[in-house]
Amino acid sequence: MRCGCGRKMKRAEVELRGFKLKGFRCACGEEAFDPRDVERVRQAVNEEVKARRVAHSLVVTVPRPLAKLAEIRAGDSLKWLFSENRLILEKN
Numbered sequence: 001m002r003c004g005c006g007r008k009m010k011r012a013e014v015e016l017r018g019f020k021l022k023g024f025r026c027a028c029g030e031e032a033f034d035p036r037d038v039e040r041v042r043q044a045v046n047e048e049v050k051a052r053r054v055a056h057s058l059v060v061t062v063p064r065p066l067a068k069l070a071e072i073r074a075g076d077s078l079k080w081l082f083s084e085n086r087l088i089l090e091k092n
Helices: 035-046 064-069
Strands: 010-016 019-025 031-033 052-054 057-059 078-083 086-091
Touching: 010 031, 010 035, 019 035, 031 035, 035 064
Parallel strands: none
Antiparallel strands: 010 019, 019 031, 052 057, 078 086
16 A cells, blocks of 8 residues: 555554554554544444443443444453543553
């Protein structure tokens, strides 16, 4: 695959909205993504979930496409962070 600068791009792990994806990177810094991966990120990021009550706690599920992109599996340890009125779920 050729970059706009004319150099050959090499396969690399590239980041899109915090997700690591397979893609291409040129020595000039230009990156290219697989359009299917970009669509999966777009769908996962825009998916809305609702909090449900289970006993005395609230439960939020992680949609499968988002879990796959974030490489979260059953049994993984996760940690909540609170920053600037945002809840952030971080994989340990």
